[in-house]
Structures are given as C-alpha cells and as structure tokens.
Amino acid sequence: MKDEYDFSNAKRGAVAPTKGKTRITIMLDDAVIEAARARAESEGFGYQTVINNTLRQVLLSSKGKTGEPAATTGHLKKGLSTSELKSLEKKLSEALNEIHRVMEPDARP
Numbered sequence: 001m002k003d004e005y006d007f008s009n010a011k012r013g014a015v016a017p018t019k020g021k022t023r024i025t026i027m028l029d030d031a032v033i034e035a036a037r038a039r040a041e042s043e044g045f046g047y048q049t050v051i052n053n054t055l056r057q058v059l060l061s062s063k064g065k066t067g068e069p070a071a072t073t074g075h076l077k078k079g080l081s082t083s084e085l086k087s088l089e090k091k092l093s094e095a096l097n098e099i100h101r102v103m104e105p106d107a108r109p
Contacts, residue, residue, distance in 0.1 A: 044100075060086060 033047065036054075040047040060082060 057089070060089075 036047040
C-alpha cells in the first residue's frame with residue numbers, strides 16, 4: 001500500500017455507472033414501502049425492483065386515470081413501440097411465472 005494517494009482527479013459517486021437507470025431520492029408512504037417489501041419477499045425480488053416494475057406497468061398502460069394515453073410519442077428508445085414493450089413484458093412475466101412454478105418443491109415438468 002502507498003503512503004499517499006492522489007485524489008485530485010477523483011470523482012464522487014458509483015465506480016461503475018449503470019445504464020438505463022438513475023439514482024434518485026423519493027419520499028413514499030410507509031404503507032407503500034411495506035406493501036412493496038411484502039410483495040418483493042413473495043416474488044423473490046428487491047422492493048425497489050417491485051416499485052420500479054409497478055410504476056413501469058402503470059405508466060405504460062394504455063390509459064391512465066384521466067383517460068388520456070400514457071405514452072404520447074408511441075415509441076420508446078431504439079424504435080420500440082409501447083405495444084411491443086407490453087408484449088415483451090407479458091412474455092417475460094409468463095416466463096417468470098413458469099420459472100417460479102418449476103422451482104416449487106413439488107412441481108412437475
């Protein structure tokens with residue numbers, strides 16, 4: 001180990017930047033956090049993943065509470081449409097359900 005290190009060009013924050021996600025601070029109701037943690041425990045995910053997936057599902061739904069379409073542009077990054085993303089999310093959800101089913105102790109193939 002060196003006696004001294006040069007931190008003059010150092011930057012604060014994570015060493016490896018994540019792509020596609022942004023760290024934020026948000027205030028949520030205690031009941032929301034408790035529900036997310038309970039759901040996360042039963043699904044085998046982290047509670048932040050559950051919150052992110054829930055928000056994504058609501059925001060990408062065809063109609064929000066006001067009756068207006070949630071996605072006004074019709075396309076997301078790299079030319080992926082909202083309907084294509086929903087279809088992919090549905091397929092991934094079905095695959096995840098199948099994985100959970102197969103991993104149960106008394107599951108049959």
